[in-house]
Each structure stands twice: as C-alpha cells, then as structure tokens.
Amino acid sequence: MANANVPVIQLQGIGKRYLLRQDGRYWFRDLLRRATGHRIEHNHLWALRSIDIDVFKGETVGIIGENGSGKTTLLRLLCNVTPPTEGVMTIRGRVAGLLELGAGFHPYLTGRENLYLNGSILGLTKREMDQKFDQIVEFSGIAPFIDQPVKNYSSGMYVRLGFAIAVHIDPDILVIDEVLAVGDAEFQQRSKSKILEFRDLGKTIVLVSHDLTVIRDVCSRAYWLDRGEIREQGGIEQVTSSYILSFASRLGFLTLSRGPVTLVFEKGKLILFWNGIELTKNSCLSTFLMTQTSWLFSEQAWWEVENSSEWRFTAVGRWKLIPVEQRWTVELSDEDEILWTHELRAVHDVEFTNDTINLRLTDRYQHWWTGTQDGDFPSEFLPSAAQRMLIDAVDDAIGARGFQLGGLSVPGISLQARTPDGLLVFQVLNTESHLRSRDLQVTRAAGMTRYPAGTVLQTQVRIRLHVTGNGAEHLTRRG
C-alpha cells in the first residue's frame, strides 16, 4: 500500500455530470410521466470531464482554476461525498476532507458537544477523542468558550474549532478547500504552518485555493482546471505562472513582452515573468510611502495608462488620501533589462517620508548581494517582523543570485537606482512569514519632509536579469 510507485490517489478518465433541472431536483411529475411511458429530457452539465490525476504518497498538490472550473467537485469526489459519473477512481488511505470548516456543527450544542459529534462523524472514536480533546481545544484557542453553545461564537471562533478538529483526525490524505481564506491573519498563519507540518510528516495533501501564494508556499505540483478539464499540470511555479498570465490576458492587463521577459502591469504593481515563470511574488514590483498617519501603497491608487507601445508604457496613479501623483514610465529596453522612471509629484503641499520602491521576489531566491557584501537569505521566516539583512547601506545596486527550478536555470536579478533629488538607501530583507518573500528595496533617505506643490521627485530604476553567471559577476568584478 505504501509503495512509493503506486499513486495514493489515482483518477483515470473521471467525469462528473450534474442534473440541471429545476433546482437539480427530480419531481414527482417525472415519476408519473415515466410510469406512463413518457421519456424525460434532462439538461446535464459535465462539471468534470476526462480527468487523469496521479498523486503519490507524501506529495503536496495544488488545484487551481477559476470559479466554476470544477475544483470543488473534484474535492468532493476525492472525499467520497459524491461518486463520479464515469471513470475509475482509486484512493489508498484514510482521507480527511476539509471542504468546509465546522460543517455539521449544530448552533444549539456547545463547543464540547459539537467536537465529540463532529469527531465521530469524521472518524474518531470516543476514546481517541477523549485523548485528543485538550489538544484540539488548545489548538483552537477558544478554551474559555468551549462550554458555550456555538451559536454564540463569532465566525472566526467557529472556523478555528472546525479547523482544530479536522487537523487532529490524523489522516493519510488531507483534502483542503479554500480553508485558509477564512479567519484572521494570525489564524491563517497558524493553519498554514499546520499544513506545512503535515507535509513534513510525509502526509499527502491536495489543496484548493484562490490564494496562489498559499498554493506556492505549500505545494510542489499543481493542476490547473479550466471548465471541467485539466488545462495544464506540472511544477508549481510553471502552472501558477501560466495561470496568472492567462488571467492577465483575459482581463486585459497591460502586458509587455520581449524575448523571455514578460511584464504585466496591474493597478500599481508590476509582475515579472521569465520564460513563463513568475520571478516576483505577492504584491510584486510596487512602491509605497508613509504619511503622518499611514502607509500608502501604489496598489491603493487609482491608475490610468497614458500611453503604451510594444515595449513601453506610461501610467499615472493618484491616491485618494494625499495629493500626490505618481507617474511610472516602464520600458523593456532589452531582453534582460527593464528601465523604470518613477516620479512622485506633489499636487498640493504635502508631507511624507519613506518613499520606497519594492521588488518582492519569490522565496526560491536563496542568496543576495550588493556592491560590497553578500549572504544567504535566512531559510526561516519570522511570523511578526521582516528581517533586514542589510540596513542603511548606501550603494548603487543590490541583487539576488539565480536558482535551479526543475532542471531550469532561473536567472539572477538586480536592482539599480539613482535619483537627482538626494540619497537612496538600499535594503535586502525577508518578509514576515505569511508573505514568504525576499524584498529588494530602495528608499529615499529623507525624514518626514514637507514638499511644496509642484515638487517632482524622480528615481531612475534599472532592473536586470543575469541569465549567465547568475549575477555573481558583479562580485567577481569587485574582487
């Protein structure tokens, strides 16, 4: 059974057909008609068709796709909730499905009573439940309320309890649907690390999420479902990147392409691809600044593309909260180079500090360098704070060395910047653990400053991909 060559989940030519008819119900009329010899025409919908999936023991596989692509149907099949209409499905091992947290909790019962009931439905015996009870309550973090009816719980407490029980069932195969999308940031973080813990125990995990970041952090492989069929499968970075690219082109995001490099502009952020693999992560390449009261990010601004050509565009973004206009002129000047002119213009008198350009990279980058130093990014991310590798180093370029991805050499990347309006500070950092990214940052070295109307602050940015030598030649030249 535990043979590594035998898939623990094996779907061959699986299809699932749903009845599309008056709420999906049969009516008594049909029975009468059938009894009187009439034929009944039903409308059918194939939610899934010709699905072939093999998942091996210990693998972590992501399922991505838009709403209505069949993801949830697929998970329901895996959890044995509903049988496939056609095809052969083999599952080896105990499956725990987290299709919905706290499914089957009854509002009138207390947390304790619901745990025992839910646990037994999910396959725990009373004795196992007695043993694990304290652990589950502790993990849920709602111990003081455990003897309250769950109807008095907040929705956050509800999912905490649901998740706590689900992960304590100790399954061989864990099937998870969008679970990480609920709850507060702290809970999401905890559930994510619990899933990673499961992965490290060698359990098999199938995960559906709209949050590609989670999928990327957890899974090694992915299937992309599109209208009930598998559109692409393979390494996690490749599949999620193609998915983002297709999404961008369908929604008409501005896309520049030159040679292996593709740059997508989406409302105040730039997503960078190389040979169809995204090198950036989360909020990608973006900017932010700080006012007296808050941080403002370029994604929060209202953006307008002023003009664009094959390799170049100019876009203007305006924040609602402060009278600052930012103008980005981005050019794919070569097959490995992006030139980006970033201008901040004060429309009225305005005060701010810390205006920063942030290149947020995938955590597959392991090694950073500057003109004078280099080092490894820490492999652990801290939950509450970003870790700065390099503080207040005044320099003209920073970068990250390339890495190997499934036999492919992914280029290193570097960020150079200069401004006529003062000094820039370069930083290299690991983000907080829920973002799991490497940041290359350039910040204007000025405290809270009052800029009169009409002031323009310009920064020239040059981003290069180092296809050969992984960017290290910068170091050797220095040596």
Next chain:
Amino acid sequence: MSHYLKALIDKREVLLFLALKDIKIRFKFSTLGFTWAFISPLATMIILSLVFSFIVRFGPDASPYPVFLLVALLPWTYFQLSLNHATTSLLDNSNLIKKVYFPREIIPLGAIISNLFDFSVSLLILGVFFLAFGQPLTAWALLFPVALAMEIVFTAGIALFLSGLTVVYRDIKYIKELLLLFWFYASPVFYPESLIPGWLRPFYFLNPMAGILHVFRASLFYGQAPSWPVFVYTLIAAVAMLVWGFRMFKRYEPLYADLV
C-alpha cells in the same frame, strides 16, 4: 449486506452521538423541556378517552379504556414521530452530507433512535396508568421487548425507504402524511381488533403495524399469548421491510449529496 452491517457497527458511536444531538436540541431550549415527551401522548390519550369512554363505547374488551388505548397509542406515536423525523432527516442534514463522507443511513437511523428516548419517557405514563387502574401484568408482558424490537425493525425499514426517496422526490413528505392518517385508522390503535369482521381479518393483518400493535396489546393489556400466525408473519414482514428499505436507500445513495 453483511459488510454494510459491519460498517454500521463500526459507526455505532456516530449513530449514538447523532441521536443524542437530536435529543439535546429538541429539549435544550424549550422551557418545559422533557415534559413535552409526556404532554403530547397524554393529551391525545385524554381526548380519545373522552370520545371513546363517554360518546362511543367499545365494550368490555377495551376496558379500562385509557390503559387499553395507551398500550397501543404509545407505540403508534413512536412509529409516527420516527417517520416524521426520518423522512426529512437527510434534507435537514444537507450541510453534513454535502461536506463529509460517512454511511448515510446513520442519519435516518439516528432519528429513529432518538425517538426511542421519547418513547421510553412516555412509558412512565403507561406505568402510572397501570397502577392507577389496577391493571395486572402477566408473564406474557415479557414479550414487550420482542414487540418493541419488531416495531423498531419495521420502522427502520420504512424510514430508510422514505428518507432516501424524499431526497429524490420531494413530494414524498406529503404523501407520507396522508398515508399515516389512513394507516392510523387501519391499525388497532383506538379500537379493539374484535371490531374487525372475521372475513377481513386475514387481510387486516397483512399490515405489519396491526400485527405489532396486536402483540403489544396481547402481552401487556390482555396478558395472553399473541396469535402465533400473526406474530410469525409480522416478524418476517418487519425484517423483509428492513432489508428492502435498506436496499432502496443504498440504491439512491449516490444521488443524495448532489440533490439535498
């Protein structure tokens, strides 16, 4: 069938927890709580007693009438409430069925088991009436558990069949109500069997509920042996109903998660 039975035995804790849940929910938030388990059969009994002790009289084999009535009314009420709960039980638990896999028969069976609790409580009333009317018990009263087992088996069969079918054809719920109304009059609940003319009796006892109530009443009220042919037929019919009901339930099972 045997591996289904084994799966069910493996899941007996779930069955128990589910039944317990039903009971708790029903009584937790009503002011009178468990008293309701007494009040409804008691009220029915008082009304029927008034009608059939003062307006229409059934003669000596139905007296004392309140005890005569309760001996059959309580099992009937159990039958009726169980079917009411079980028929819509799959729909009531749709969120569970759509999200988690477990043997589906646990849900209607849980509904019948939880009603067993109400039935046990209402038996206390019966005890009080036996004492109040000085009605003696004989050794035949030992047949009571057998009669109860027969009733549970038969009820389970019908409950499985109806609960599954209701998911597919929603109209079943209403048909069931009409059926129960008719069934109530076709079974010896409030009248003695002696009212049934001789030529009709073989057909009358084709209804297993008639046989089951016959055994209850013979053992507890009359303190006599039941009619053995009726007893044997009813036993076979009850088991057959369970087997057939279970088969039908399993046949429609693949549809439940998609249709509830």
